[in-house]
Amino acid sequence: MSVLPTAPIEITAFDWVPDFARGFVRDLRPRWACEEAGLDYRERLIPVLERPGWYYSEQPFGQVPALKDGDLRLFESGAILLYLGEKDDRLLPKAGQTRADTVCWLFAALSSIEPYTLEVLLLKFSIEEEWAKLRRPSLAAFVESRLERLADALGGKDYLTGRFSVADIAMATVLREAQHTGLLSMPSSLCDYVERCLARPAFTRALAAQLAAFGRTEKERGKS
Amino acid sequence: MSVLPTAPIEITAFDWVPDFARGFVRDLRPRWACEEAGLDYRERLIPVLERPGWYYSEQPFGQVPALKDGDLRLFESGAILLYLGEKDDRLLPKAGQTRADTVCWLFAALSSIEPYTLEVLLLKFSIEEEWAKLRRPSLAAFVESRLERLADALGGKDYLTGRFSVADIAMATVLREAQHTGLLSMPSSLCDYVERCLARPAFTRALAAQLAAFGRTEKERGKS
Incomplete structure (x- = not known):
């Protein structure tokens, strides 16, 4: 390692x-x-x-x-x-529902969350442009509602499938970037989740x- | 079936x-x-x-x-x-480079192409809004350059990995949606590729x- x-x-x-x-x-x-x-x-x-x-x-x-x-x-x-x-x-169980959940959440991080957080990142870099100023409220509202759904799905679990997996590597890096834009409000349970993931040695x-x-x-x- | x-x-x-x-x-x-x-x-x-x-x-x-x-x-x-x-x-070989290529292209379709074609689709639905009018040229230029890279990677092959796979199901449905927006110019080899996929019974x-x-x-x- x-x-x-x-x-x-x-x-x-x-x-x-x-x-x-x-x-x-x-x-x-x-x-x-x-x-x-x-x-x-x-x-x-x-x-x-x-x-x-x-x-x-x-x-x-x-x-x-x-x-x-x-x-x-x-x-x-x-x-x-x-x-x-x-x-x-x-990092990825060999079989069963936890394997399925891990693969689903891996795709969810990269297909259902990251595309929108990347859009926010681009918007941040373009914030002096008129389209970015006009687009910001509706994009932020959409992404924030999606983050709320994500927080609901995480619930009281430490990690997306209950145990740490490759899905958390994807999701935590996506959410960390989103936090870094400074343009989004994120549910506190997701902030705790990111902190928990990033605290891993x-x-x-x-x-x-x-x-x-x-x-x-x-x-x-x-x-x- | x-x-x-x-x-x-x-x-x-x-x-x-x-x-x-x-x-x-x-x-x-x-x-x-x-x-x-x-x-x-x-x-x-x-x-x-x-x-x-x-x-x-x-x-x-x-x-x-x-x-x-x-x-x-x-x-x-x-x-x-x-x-x-x-x-x-x-649809997904059990092992080897073709399996790896299939999984890579499946993710590429959903993480490196679809996020941007979906952005174009949203822009189409918002085309009366000022931000959408202003954003359209730079977004279309970005997506079209990515589609050119995709066409280069496809080269003369019939399908992404040479043989039809789940990656083509993902990519062809993504590109079909992109064509449907009417806002993008797509390399002719990709148009042929989509047609080839959609011609399957x-x-x-x-x-x-x-x-x-x-x-x-x-x-x-x-x-x-």
């Missing part, structure tokens, strides 16, 4: 991003899953501003993360979380590893 | 939707997968306008589809497609079954 150049699992991440994005790039998700499962991984860092042409054959949209495990290649953080979850049934290590990679790039650039 | 009241698989769909939504509601996806895999299913129809309170305990956001298979419950069309795919390796049967359910509801209402 550390970054190890000889590990069979390779996570592709960016070698540098602007300050506001640090700690929020999506390679955080597979890093976190590896840390939870006790899996070593190596990093492959690519430039965010001039993404290499060959990378699009591995990730059709040029995004990160991508993952290799030996000869096997994966893209999309949801597919990667599902794949890593299969390696550790603490595996998250702390994953975050430190992402930030360390940016630090190395800057140090190298400083030398050249 | 027909609607059968005694089938163990149950798909929840709406009993009625306005004309513009007919044939586009997402229960089309599991219906299509069942038809491809030769699985019978029964329907449970719920009202779209006054969704029953109990339904939120099965589908946290009150959306369709939801699926039951015996005692097992699932929500989110991505999770349901993955589950149904496991029943037929023509299983799609025709799934579409007919969704429309038939709306027809039955209207007939019953006409009687009462």
